[in-house]
Amino acid sequence: NAGVTQTPKFQVLKTGQSMTLQCAQDMNHNSMYWYRQDPGMGLRLIYYSASEGTTDKGEVPNGYNVSRLNKREFSLRLESAAPSQTSVYFCASSRLAGGNEQFFGPGTRLTVL
Amino acid sequence: GENVEQHPSTLSVQEGDSAVIKCTYSDSASNYFPWYKQELGKGPQLIIDIRSNVGEKKDQRIAVTLNKTAKHFSLHITETQPEDSAVYFCAATPRGVWNTGTASKLTFGTGTRLQVTL
Numbered sequence: 001n002a003g004v005t006q007t008p009k010f011q012v013l014k015t016g017q018s019m020t021l022q023c024a025q026d027m028n029h030n031s032m033y034w035y036r037q038d039p040g041m042g043l044r045l046i047y048y049s050a051s052e053g054t055t056d057k058g059e060v061p062n063g064y065n066v067s068r069l070n071k072r073e074f075s076l077r078l079e080s081a082a083p084s085q086t087s088v089y090f091c092a093s094s095r096l097a098g099g100n101e102q103f104f105g106p107g108t109r110l111t112v113l
Numbered sequence: 114g115e116n117v118e119q120h121p122s123t124l125s126v127q128e129g130d131s132a133v134i135k136c137t138y139s140d141s142a143s144n145y146f147p148w149y150k151q152e153l154g155k156g157p158q159l160i161i162d163i164r165s166n167v168g169e170k171k172d173q174r175i176a177v178t179l180n181k182t183a184k185h186f187s188l189h190i191t192e193t194q195p196e197d198s199a200v201y202f203c204a205a206t207p208r209g210v211w212n213t214g215t216a217s218k219l220t221f222g223t224g225t226r227l228q229v230t231l
Contacts, residue, residue, distance in 0.1 A: 004156070040223060041223060042119075042202060042222055042223040043157070043202065044221075045218055045219070058218060059114075059218075101147070102147075102159070104156030104157050104158065107155075
């Protein structure tokens with residue numbers, strides 16, 4: 001099993017450009033999450049999907065959109081990138097929502113110039 | 114919503130010594146407390162977790178203690194080794210039936226960079 005995979009690993013964008021971060025899991029998990037990690041701020045939840053067909057906002061959703069394409073895939077879209085969105089983005093999945101172990105992908109390092 | 118504070122932000126210990134990282138939380142409804150280890154260039158990985166019906170849990174050199182009255186929980190690493198060097202995150206959430214409110218999401222602390230020196 002590959003676990004949680006993310007593409008791309010690195011990306012540089014110019015302000016105003018758009019892009020989609022891809023995430024897939026092969027553990028048959030129901031719930032998936034997108035976090036951003038900034039120095040000194042830990043991990044902050046952007047959006048999550050408790051189950052296929054549902055998505056909801058996390059702590060810092062502004063400037064992002066998500067799509068739960070199917071049970072395996074959960075994508076994060078930046079419509080008009082801003083320098084404040086420079087960060088490392090992690091996708092995670094868990095068997096169920098709430099208090100269950102979350103498995104994280106390797107991350108995408110995004111720089112917005 | 115939940116607020117998790119973590120201390121210290123950096124910790125340096127000599128190999129073989131013990132390391133302790135402390136977290137406090139604000140929401141009395143929180144009852145699931147995981148700890149994650151993040152190595153350089155990788156995603157966080159769960160190393161131990163504790164639920165509110167127990168006060169302590171141990172797994173080899175790692176232990177976690179929970180004081181629900183004081184709303185704090187701690188990670189203890191004994192006999193530290195160089196491979197323990199990493200960033201450690203605590204987190205908290207109410208466990209159980211999922212709902213779409215903020216209370217059911219995992220809230221992370223800001224992390225502790227642990228360095229184990231030879």
